[in-house]
Amino acid sequence: MATPHISAAPGDFADVVLMPGDPLRARYISERFLEDARGVTSVRNMFGFTGTYQGRRISVMGHGMGVPSISIYATELIKEYGARVLIRVGSCGALRPDVKLRDVIVATGAGTDSKVNRMRLLDHDFAAVPDFQLARWAMEAAERRSKAVRAGTVFTSDLFYHPQEQLTATLVRMGVLAIEMEVAGLYGVAAEFGARALALLTVSDHLQTGEALSPQDRQTSFDEMIELALDVALKVPAPAP
């Protein structure tokens, strides 16, 4: 039962899928955190793996860059492979001075310049929010691990190189923490197909100061975010066999 973009067999994916943008980060997560992991798809080198974490079956798959890309993979995972919980583990650019490099953000809502959610909702604005329980589990996990996280809104842009010079200042004025390229799309797909979604984001660069994480720092910071995502995954009741 391959789809146009996923070559896995039925049952190859777990009900919970962690999704980084970069497929190589998906491979890294499977090697670093999962036991008995095996590759289940590699169409276009968008790698997906399934294994276990503390005995719980979990998958991890890259989603690429941008709303169209994550929309394809999220839709096929939910509709064709039975995924019920999608957790984006991504990077983002900080907008506000009080948001620092390495901060982990629990994206409690996402504004966007993408039109996809308006296409879903008769051209009206859609409230792109995560599943509340997943977000709560993420906050509780952060507290247990004594990891400070930021909960707040982000902005999902179709353009990495944005032509509107006033965008950053306007988003700061609206209290938006960070900018990235997929969250609003993920929350829209989940809503459309009755799945649950959450996005955790690590601040990899700062739009105000120009600072950016070194590759080494990037790795360490992402590990902390992935541990939180896995804590959330462990809370999701496993499907009946």
Ligand SMILES: O=P(O)(O)O[C@H]1O[C@H](CO)[C@@H](O)[C@H]1O
């Ligand atoms: O690191 P990921 O998860 O890909 O996230 C961010 O990085 C990419 C841009 O460089 C976009 O996908 C953006 O959302």
Ligand SMILES: O=c1cc[nH]c(=O)[nH]1
């Ligand atoms: O989409 C992104 C990701 C990281 N930093 C940015 O400025 N934009």
